[in-house]
Amino acid sequence: MRKYWASHPEYRQKHTEHxxxxxxxxxxxxxxxxxxxxxxxxxxxxxxxxxxxxYYLRTRKLKGxxxxxxxxxxxxxxxxxxxxxxxxxxxxxRGTPTVCEHCGKEGKRLNWANVDHKxxxxxxxxxxxxxxxHYKYDVEHGLRPKFDVExxxxxxxxxxxxxxxx
Numbered sequence: 154m155r156k157y158w159a160s161h162p163e164y165r166q167k168h169t170e171h172x173x174x175x176x177x178x179x180x181x182x183x184x185x186x187x188x189x190x191x192x193x194x195x196x197x198x199x200x201x202x203x204x205x206x207x208y209y210l211r212t213r214k215l216k217g218x219x220x221x222x223x224x225x226x227x228x229x230x231x232x233x234x235x236x237x238x239x240x241x242x243x244x245x246x247r248g249t250p251t252v253c254e255h256c257g258k259e260g261k262r263l264n265w266a267n268v269d270h271k272x273x274x275x276x277x278x279x280x281x282x283x284x285x286x287h288y289k290y291d292v293e294h295g296l297r298p299k300f301d302v303e304x305x306x307x308x309x310x311x312x313x314x315x316x317x318x319x
Contacts, residue, residue: 232274239272240265243279250281255290258283266290 223229230238243265250263265279266287282290291297 234274236272239274242274243276246276247279252281253283253286254281255286256283258286270294270296 221227224231234242247265250265252259253263260283262284263281264284264287266282268278268280271278288297288300292299
């Protein structure tokens with residue numbers, strides 16, 4: 154992009170004449186202008202530096218101990234976090250569950266279950282449950298419908314009848 158004064162020679166001539174007049178007539182004014190230019194340059198440098206730093210943080214994944222974490226991170230959502238993000242946070246804070254707290258089963262298929270079902274950032278509000286205990290826990294508290302084999306078979310039969318054209 155071209156500078157304004159490059160495409161408007163009358164502006165450039167007027168500006169240079171004005172600057173030459175100031176420099177010739179008033180030496181004190183000359184120092185004031187130089188000081189002002191240095192101050193503007195310093196301010197501009199700080200603004201550019203802050204802008205580049207913000208851009209770097211937005212576009213690059215920082216690694217190592219200096220990266221922003223928790224509420225300092227620019228993607229932090231606080232209490233507006235979604236289900237998946239909250240469970241990632243729980244795994245980060247409390248680790249991966251290894252033993253079910255209800256039946257004592259050990260294995261790979263263990264989940265963090267939310268106790269009060271309000272899904273907040275409270276690490277103590279989560280318990281370790283295997284998938285079967287997690288399902289039973291949710292059914293007891295009315296969060297999932299109980300598995301009904303007859304209803305499942307009836308739905309499968311209706312689907313088969315629709316596909317076969319009966």
